[in-house]
Amino acid sequence: MKTLLAQLKGLDTLTADAMGGLVVDLQPIPGDVPVVQVSIEDRQELPIYITCSDAQMLCLCYLWADDEVLPERRMELLQTLLDLNPSVPLSSFGRVGDRYVLLGALGRDARVEDIAKEVAVLSDNALDALSALSEYLK
Amino acid sequence: MSVIKKVMTLLHGSVREIGESVVDANATHIYEQEILDARHSVAQARDELAGVMARQMQSTRQIERLQGDIERYEALVIEALDKAQEALAEEVAAKVGAIEQELQAQTRAHAACAAQVARLKELIRSAEARIREHEREIGVAKTTESVYRATRSISENISQGGSRLVSARESLERIRQRHEDLADRMTAAEQLQQAFGDDALDQKLAAAGIGDEAKRQQRVMDRIRARRAQGAQGTPGSDPAPADD
Numbered sequence: 258m259k260t261l262l263a264q265l266k267g268l269d270t271l272t273a274d275a276m277g278g279l280v281v282d283l284q285p286i287p288g289d290v291p292v293v294q295v296s297i298e299d300r301q302e303l304p305i306y307i308t309c310s311d312a313q314m315l316c317l318c319y320l321w322a323d324d325e326v327l328p329e330r331r332m333e334l335l336q337t338l339l340d341l342n343p344s345v346p347l348s349s350f351g352r353v354g355d356r357y358v359l360l361g362a363l364g365r366d367a368r369v370e371d372i373a374k375e376v377a378v379l380s381d382n383a384l385d386a387l388s389a390l391s392e393y394l395k
Numbered sequence: 396m397s398v399i400k401k402v403m404t405l406l407h408g409s410v411r412e413i414g415e416s417v418v419d420a421n422a423t424h425i426y427e428q429e430i431l432d433a434r435h436s437v438a439q440a441r442d443e444l445a446g447v448m449a450r451q452m453q454s455t456r457q458i459e460r461l462q463g464d465i466e467r468y469e470a471l472v473i474e475a476l477d478k479a480q481e482a483l484a485e486e487v488a489a490k491v492g493a494i495e496q497e498l499q500a501q502t503r504a505h506a507a508c509a510a511q512v513a514r515l516k517e518l519i520r521s522a523e524a525r526i527r528e529h530e531r532e533i534g535v536a537k538t539t540e541s542v543y544r545a546t547r548s549i550s551e552n553i554s555q556g557g558s559r560l561v562s563a564r565e566s567l568e569r570i571r572q573r574h575e576d577l578a579d580r581m582t583a584a585e586q587l588q589q590a591f592g593d594d595a596l597d598q599k600l601a602a603a604g605i606g607d608e609a610k611r612q613q614r615v616m617d618r619i620r621a622r623r624a625q626g627a628q629g630t631p632g633s634d635p636a637p638a639d640d
Contacts, residue, residue, distance in 0.1 A: 286545075286548050286549055286552045287548065287552065288544065288545070288547070288548025288549075288551065288552070289544055289548070290541050290544040290545050290548060292545045292548050292549060294549075299570065299573055299574070299577075300570055302561060302565075302566030302567075302569055302570055303566060303570070306545060306549055308541050308542070308545035309541065310534075310537035310538045310540070310541040311533070311534075311537055312530075312533070312534035312537060312538060313534070313538050315538065315541070315542060315545075317542070317545070317546075319546075319549075320563055321562065321563035322562075325562050325563055325564070353542055353543060353546045354543070354546060356546065360542075362538075384570065387563055387566065387567050388567060388571075391563065391564060391567055394562075394563055394564050395562075395564070
């Protein structure tokens, strides 16, 4: 099986193309699982992280942490996220530990073109979601 | 226990441990071995199934042939009886009996094949189900594990870099601010372009003696002359004009 970095070769250029020429930067994150950070110009605060297991390729965008949610509106937020899940194209909401994420999954052998498309859509969805759901945040 | 239930139990426990403990390496190894074994037995069962089904088809043909023989010989028995050939009829009847025995054996073999086909199909179905279940189990476990471990790597990387995770609201504000700045800059640039563009054009027109600018001096002179003429008419005594006018 190809290493994650080898599989992502050319992802920066392809994602940049998909996003109308924004500068896209890839950076491997050290650790015991392969993780690559994708930074997109003008959206540096919302990087996309790509990681993989034997079975899947996962693109993650961390949205906010539990302690940022307005406590009195938490239940409403959770329901809204579940309601939104089927409608958000290619991405789903989730939680990892205490952090809310938007994530997209691809097959482990996904083509770099498809990963680029996924990253672009995930970034747009994340920005949109953050903007739309900020009313639930402190 | 279902794999989703297992993950739920783990998630309700300590998140810190998830990276290591969703599925221990040993269990994964066992599952992977079981998948291999199950695949092997599926392949074997499929081979065997093909053989048994071939035998079943052969015995079907055999049964049809024997049934045909019985009909044919029974007709011959009748024919022999009609011709009062009792001894011959007995002989043919014995033949029919022998064929009937063979038919019974063949029918039993056919039934045995059918039972074996059913058994093999069931075996393949259950082995496939086992493979799917283990693959799903490993998939869910490994994915959960890599998500949590990746999150830990990312958090560590961010804190090691001396920076901290900015809050979502702050991130959104910054992104918005940048977008507004960009939009403002673009508007300003457009306005500047327009202003400079207009000025430049006006200057060219004036130089060519066209437009408001070019006629401004002329209009001023005209206005002053008109006022002067009006002043002269209003006060006749002070008219400085010569007498012959």
